[in-house]
Amino acid sequence: MEFEKFKQLVTEEAKALGLAEYELYYATSESMRVNTFAHEINEVSSSLEGGVCFRCLVNGKMGYASAEELSAETAARIVRRAQDNAAALESEEPEFLAGGGGTYRPLPPQVGGMPETETLIRKALDAQAAMYDEDPAVIDGTNAEMIGMRDTVAICNSRGLDVSRERCMTALVAAPVVSDGQEMSNAFEILTGDAASMDYSATVKKAVQAAKGKLGADVAPTGAYPVVLGPKAVASLLTAYSGIFSSENAAKGLSRLQGREGEKIAADVVTLTDDPFYKDSPMPADFDAEGTPTRTKAIIENGVLKTLLYNLKTAAAAGKETTGNASKAGYDAPVQIRPFTLALAPGALTEAELLEKAGDGVFVDDFSGLHAGANPISGDFSLQSSGYMLEGGKKTTAVKSFTVAGNFYTLLNQITALSDTAEYVFMGGVASPCVLVEGLTVAGK
């Protein structure tokens, strides 16, 4: 069944049940992935998924129900169940649906659209060959994966909101495995862009060099010394702790930032913005999960917390305007709050000058196990890390299997300098320069 027909059935059902305020959120995601082993295609998978979420206000409570199949039976089911589910709720905070008529910034033109399977196969095999050509240490198990994605979202409601968008993205995941005959190591880099014209040479080189760099890595010595966090490491931390900027978490005591707007919460050098149209992001967003137009906002400016992130409900409770940060973890999830692209503003030092300022310490390329080692409520973290020792301001020995421990709220004040160039990190959707932090504890040998 087409969505327009389904929408009509849902509307009729909602009216028949006497519902006055309701909304339909429809999302689809189409993907094609091609991965390689040795010099052959190993797996090709195409997925077509999506679903509808109906929500309605009953006595001021917002009930939700979702389904994947667009049929007359589902239309009736989700309306009835959403009404039932609303009756079960006890929360007394007023809920709202957005009205129509907003002004939306146009999305940048999409490059290339959804690529053909043949293009993905050819590109994956070419990139795979390029990884083997890059270095004789590259071994089987290396995988060049090409991914084409298209997602669509449409939101319409009884208040006249009717918005939709379609986005496409193509990505290469270059994941080399290298061996020196004694041990293996691996790494990955992600490149997005138009499939046909994608130039992956720099990405392949970077990934292979990163994997090779970890061969023979030592365990870092235990101690407290200056730590430089690379863009991927900062992205991991900011992603794990982005929930502290949610006004909902703050109001519920799950973030320590309640009532801190306008106060100093970070070092002077820290400026953090949320930019739904960040220049390097392959997935810009013109409206949020409630259909509100998105906008760029400073969250922290020169160390001062300028604003938390709001949706319609939390903004009304705080007597503010929504910041357009309503989000859904999936089409079937309730509306919550999250940033789009967090961008940490670059500082004044070149990367070389930043490392020199650090002197003797450790450079952390990346963290692992954030879902376990970073407590989003207390702010405490103790994370598996990999990177390089810094001696006299220069990267020396590769190090791995050590931890870096601290507290995120404290860390915001322990940042002493940032490098002058930000890098967009696809995993997490965060842009960051290298960051020098004092006062973290390193545990290793």
Add this chain to the structure above:
Amino acid sequence: MIAREVCERVLQRAVSTGADYAELFAERTGDRTVRMIDRKVDAVNDVLIAGAGIRVFKGLRSVSASTVDTSEEGLLRCAQRAADALGEGTAEISITLRERVFGERHPVQIVPSSAPNTQLIEILKEAYFAAADADGAIQQTTGMLLDVDHNILLATSDGLYTQDRQIRTRLHLTAVAEVNGETQTGSVGPGRRAGLEIFGDLIDLKAAGKEAARQAITMAGAGYCPAGVMPVVIDNGFGGVIFHEACGHSLEASSVAYGTSQFAGKLGQQIANPKVTAIDDGTIPGAWGSINIDDEGTPAQRNVLIEKGVLKTYMVDKFNGRRMGAAPTGSARRQSYSYTTTSRMTNTFIAPGEDSNEDIIASVEYGLYAKDMGGGSVNPATGEFNFAVREGYMIRNGKICEPVRGASLVGKGSEIIQKIDMVGKDLLLAQGMCGASSGSVPTSVGQPMIRVSSITVGGR
């Protein structure tokens, strides 16, 4: 869900370009979560997931395609997409399906999906308020009750046509405590492959709530764990996450088949301390990670992975098994129809040993006692893993002393598994969700109390 004759026609279409194997996986899953925060029910997540995935193999190439359209026309289109992506050719096999019924090892008395919201809320509240009202130090509590009714259908070109219903129920609570300005959390998450009957004798709701609160308060009053290399005693239950991360993932065909596992090519070799026998058992009645059949239609098995330190078998799915020349072990799993199946764990645990808990604690002069663990992760190629200690205590002179917080353990699986040098007797399983390429699937971890003679403790 889908008639046998329709499945035959769909599979016939799927093999029309020369595939030597085809599989249709269809599902219809009701998934409901009731959530509480601030002492109130604030959300009921309620979704009906329905769709199908079709997979074809030709030699060492696999093609899969999924769709939300489970009408015959929709399935035929999906099969054609898979067949086209495999390449050009003509059908070499013909499909005849015969229905097979596998036994139900996991009887359910109270099917949660047929219970009204009010019944779920009543259960959740009993546990929730036991946590929220346990102590004045508890500042916030979040709770949820999960009801999953997962119905799957499998039809394969080797003639199998079968269905299975997988019902799961789980409670999850997180309590947030503040003691002298320090905020910490405590969590519990008991669940079973069973219905609402588990709440009562099997899972005491009030005790679960009090446990979350106790852990939060204990940790809020704790100092930071010191950093360094030391012996660590890891308690039973969720402590088993050490084997899951340090070793389990590296025994899955998804990394072994490609040589990207620290344990590839080591069958029959001593890879662990002789004290270690480790098992992945998908047949345990009612256990959280149990299945009747896996997501390729292979019956669940009890696989002894490591016996007295010697590697006995890997966990193998059909496609990766081709590359390895190994038979499937009932380990193929996927979160839903839109993920591509691969080999995964079910209920994985270290078998009971001979040491007493008292002897294990008494053997440590200075070290860490990890009473409860959080999750972790691993890079199977290198074996480097991490996991978090949710509740820890220092051990001094063979005695458990003050609580410590913020610790994590890191190491290399192949080294750590040799250092498990004491194994207790009190095996206990605990429940978690494991994420990998085929999505998030329910798995149990478990072990008796163990000692790791030395490991890096990430603290401050």
